[in-house]
Amino acid sequence: MKLAVIGTGYVGLVSGVCFTLNGNHVICVDKDEEKINKLNRMESPIYEPGIEALIEMNLREGRLSFSADLKESVRRSDIVILAVGTPSLPGGEADLQYIEGAAAEIADAMEGYKIIMTKSTVPVGTNERIRKLIASRTNHPFDIVSAPEFLREGSAIRDTLHPDRIVIGLDNPQLEPTMRQLHQGFTENIFVTDIRSAEMIKYASNAFLATKISFINEIANICEKVGADVTMVAEGMGMDRRIGSSFLQAGIGYGGSCFPKDTNALIQIAGNVDYEFKLLKSVVEVNKDQRFMIISKLHESLGSLRGAVIGIWGLAFKPNTDDVREAPAREIVEALVAEGATVKLYDPIAAANFRAQYDHPQLRWCGVPEEAAEGSDAVCLLTDWAQFKDIDLHHLSGTMRRQILIDGRNVYSKEQIEGTGLEYHSVGRPQMGGLSGYSPVAGAV
Numbered sequence: 247m248k249l250a251v252i253g254t255g256y257v258g259l260v261s262g263v264c265f266t267l268n269g270n271h272v273i274c275v276d277k278d279e280e281k282i283n284k285l286n287r288m289e290s291p292i293y294e295p296g297i298e299a300l301i302e303m304n305l306r307e308g309r310l311s312f313s314a315d316l317k318e319s320v321r322r323s324d325i326v327i328l329a330v331g332t333p334s335l336p337g338g339e340a341d342l343q344y345i346e347g348a349a350a351e352i353a354d355a356m357e358g359y360k361i362i363m364t365k366s367t368v369p370v371g372t373n374e375r376i377r378k379l380i381a382s383r384t385n386h387p388f389d390i391v392s393a394p395e396f397l398r399e400g401s402a403i404r405d406t407l408h409p410d411r412i413v414i415g416l417d418n419p420q421l422e423p424t425m426r427q428l429h430q431g432f433t434e435n436i437f438v439t440d441i442r443s444a445e446m447i448k449y450a451s452n453a454f455l456a457t458k459i460s461f462i463n464e465i466a467n468i469c470e471k472v473g474a475d476v477t478m479v480a481e482g483m484g485m486d487r488r489i490g491s492s493f494l495q496a497g498i499g500y501g502g503s504c505f506p507k508d509t510n511a512l513i514q515i516a517g518n519v520d521y522e523f524k525l526l527k528s529v530v531e532v533n534k535d536q537r538f539m540i541i542s543k544l545h546e547s548l549g550s551l552r553g554a555v556i557g558i559w560g561l562a563f564k565p566n567t568d569d570v571r572e573a574p575a576r577e578i579v580e581a582l583v584a585e586g587a588t589v590k591l592y593d594p595i596a597a598a599n600f601r602a603q604y605d606h607p608q609l610r611w612c613g614v615p616e617e618a619a620e621g622s623d624a625v626c627l628l629t630d631w632a633q634f635k636d637i638d639l640h641h642l643s644g645t646m647r648r649q650i651l652i653d654g655r656n657v658y659s660k661e662q663i664e665g666t667g668l669e670y671h672s673v674g675r676p677q678m679g680g681l682s683g684y685s686p687v688a689g690a691v
């Protein structure tokens with residue numbers, strides 16, 4: 247089959263490249279000519295392990311091409327996939343301007359029957375809006391399919407090629423065989439449903455995962471006060487298959503381009519039909535507060551932060567990505583600057599993106615994690631990059647002005663901390679290192 251994928255962000259590029267692997271011909275389209283030029287030079291505009299090798303292989307084998315010409319690409323395709331952004335408007339609801347703009351361009355380019363498949367995350371009813379919009383601009387026949395995407399940044403290729411499930415929302419049952427053929431080899435678990443339910447499955451899934459994270463973060467906050475260890479609690483909970491062990495890692499909360507945006511959008515979707523989604527509102531509120539736990543722990547150890555030097559390890563919203571969209575690090579760094587600290591920042595790949603969005607005379611940019619720690623009063627680990635696990639903490643402690651390590655992602659074990667001389671604080675675990683162990687608050691036991 248011939249596909250045109252509109253938008254070369256994570257979703258468009260990764261799904262476009264992966265659709266070539268089961269024999270389809272794919273044109274990845276973007277109106278951003280800079281991105282298309284980069285891709286034609288076999289350079290990926292996104293950081294995703296393995297993507298450049300796949301681009302190179304498929305370009306060479308002639309199954310993949312890149313174009314800024316949407317009209318021509320649509321004309322040459324049987325299936326047109328919408329993978330443009332749906333960012334948040336100031337009120338939280340999804341901004342559909344890119345979806346509507348692309349749909350109008352597709353309609354104007356059509357010269358025959360097309361399947362228009364939406365991979366972007368869109369509010370319930372959007373695919374029907376797309377249908378009306380296209381029908382108002384062309385007499386050519388077409389069908390609409392909702393195919394929400396569940397990939398994660400950093401493991402996007404594996405998630406696409408080996409998904410837990412593929413969700414397909416359609417109202418023309420004759421499309422089902424084509425949809426199965428399109429996804430052939432990815433998984434047998436293809437869940438076919440109606441369009442509105444497919445749209446809702448995407449928001450409900452992201453909201454549920456965000457809920458698990460905020461839930462375990464609140465349990466962690468309680469664990470700290472009662473002397474329990476949240477990593478043990480999560481492990482013990484996760485053994486119950488009804489609960490599951492994933493997304494129970496306590497820390498400084500979720501960030502990224504999707505959970506914050508999609509939870510707010512679902513609150514709005516509910517609000518539009520006069521339903522107050524109280525649970526999800528709390529999930530968002532808990533997440534907003536959780537990052538400031540880092541600042542509270544710094545206050546506990548250092549008192550005032552005026553004149554303090556704080557090292558920051560990790561700026562990306564999670565490891566294996568250079569994405570800093572809605573990264574908790576941003577507000578933490580801003581708070582440190584506002585309190586008068588000098589902040590030494592290190593991230594293996596996201597520093598340039600972070601700096602492009604936020605810079606300040608109190609910030610010092612570091613090339614290695616040890617440099618960010620040197621002369622610091624405290625180091626705060628905000629992203630669980632694998633490299634941090636292997637740092638020589640004994641040596642590090644000797645280079646710091648005060649030996650305080652605040653681990654916002656529970657990376658280190660008791661064994662790694664013992665004997666380093668570091669006063670170590672993590673999330674929801676009994677205190678280890680320089681200070682004495684936990685002392686239960688009155689009434690807790």
Ligand SMILES: NC(=O)C1=CN([C@@H]2O[C@H](COP(=O)(O)OP(=O)(O)OC[C@H]3O[C@@H](n4cnc5c(N)ncnc54)[C@H](O)[C@@H]3O)[C@@H](O)[C@H]2O)C=CC1
Nearest residue numbers: 253254255256257276277278330331332344348366367395
């Ligand atoms: N980033 C992720 O990990 C995931 C994202 N999603 C959803 O997928 C959608 C896309 O997200 P990202 O891939 O992050 O997108 P992105 O926002 O990074 O990129 C979208 C691209 O579309 C292009 N574009 C916009 N209008 C266009 C037009 N009319 N013609 C051609 N190109 C156009 C833009 O230039 C941009 O390069 C969103 O709805 C998002 O919620 C879903 C699952 C995972």
Ligand SMILES: O=C(O)[C@H]1O[C@H](OP(=O)(O)OP(=O)(O)OC[C@H]2O[C@@H](n3ccc(=O)[nH]c3=O)[C@H](O)[C@@H]2O)[C@H](O)[C@@H](O)[C@@H]1O
Nearest residue numbers: 395396397398399493494495497499500501502504563564
């Ligand atoms: O709709 C989307 O865009 C995507 O959003 C998330 O994917 P992603 O944002 O790439 O990253 P995750 O791995 O889900 O992590 C999100 C955030 O939650 C945090 N997290 C995750 C898991 C956990 O146990 N604890 C935790 O704090 C991470 O540090 C990160 O900040 C979903 O996992 C994908 O299924 C979905 O397709």
